[in-house]
Amino acid sequence: MKQVLTLGGSNSVNSISKQLAEFSGSKLSEINVVNIDLNDYELPLFSVDLEAKKGYPENALALHEVFQRSDGFIIALAEHNGAYSAVFKNMFDWLSRIEASFFYNKPLLLLSTSPGARGGQSVLEIALSRFPRHGAEIIGSLSIPSFEDNFKDGQLVDPELLETLEGMIKDFQNKIIDG
Numbered sequence: 767m768k769q770v771l772t773l774g775g776s777n778s779v780n781s782i783s784k785q786l787a788e789f790s791g792s793k794l795s796e797i798n799v800v801n802i803d804l805n806d807y808e809l810p811l812f813s814v815d816l817e818a819k820k821g822y823p824e825n826a827l828a829l830h831e832v833f834q835r836s837d838g839f840i841i842a843l844a845e846h847n848g849a850y851s852a853v854f855k856n857m858f859d860w861l862s863r864i865e866a867s868f869f870y871n872k873p874l875l876l877l878s879t880s881p882g883a884r885g886g887q888s889v890l891e892i893a894l895s896r897f898p899r900h901g902a903e904i905i906g907s908l909s910i911p912s913f914e915d916n917f918k919d920g921q922l923v924d925p926e927l928l929e930t931l932e933g934m935i936k937d938f939q940n941k942i943i944d945g
């Protein structure tokens with residue numbers, strides 16, 4: 767069975783990005799979905815000196831292996847000061863040192879959300895221009911604004927956003943299944 771990894775770009779315990787990534791993953795069928803929590807992969811702050819002295823941390827290697835084993839990715843980014851959260855950027859830096867093309871030309875559904883009206887559009891734009899350089903084949907991208915209004919009891923409740931997201935998930939699913 768094909769495998770898809772979902773990941774929220776945050777380490778907060780009640781992460782809204784994680785909720786969005788996992789909700790989207792739950793809409794897939796006939797695919798093994800692995801939900802990654804960055805809290806389970808704690809990493810030291812990247813530095814070239816630490817890398818030279820100690821090599822790659824075990825958790826970075828473990829994450830890299832999950833990326834390698836997966837057939838596609840659903841990533842929902844959190845936005846901190848208009849950019850990636852520190853924990854996501856740190857993961858990104860470690861993974862990129864293990865292998866620059868760590869998305870392996872596999873399909874990626876790229877999402878963002880925030881409690882505010884822009885829904886993390888700034889970080890989404892950064893990732894849209896950067897991730898393809900690391901081998902991401904971006905199948906669709908969407909930002910969900912005003913998370914608390916649009917996402918209730920574990921469900922995306924705004925009908926238009928839900929329709930758009932479901933359409934993207936369908937395209938993503940077909941791409942994964944058809945290879």
Ligand SMILES: Cc1cc2nc3c(=O)[nH]c(=O)nc-3n(C[C@H](O)[C@H](O)[C@H](O)COP(=O)(O)O)c2cc1C
Pocket residue numbers: 774775776777778780781782783784844845846847848849879880881882884885886
């Ligand atoms: C340090 C910090 C910076 C933030 N900067 C932004 C921002 O630039 N844009 C935005 O929409 N929300 C911003 N927020 C609010 C986050 O969108 C909000 O905390 C959200 O819940 C983060 O996602 P998470 O729940 O997955 O951690 C910021 C929050 C923090 C703690």
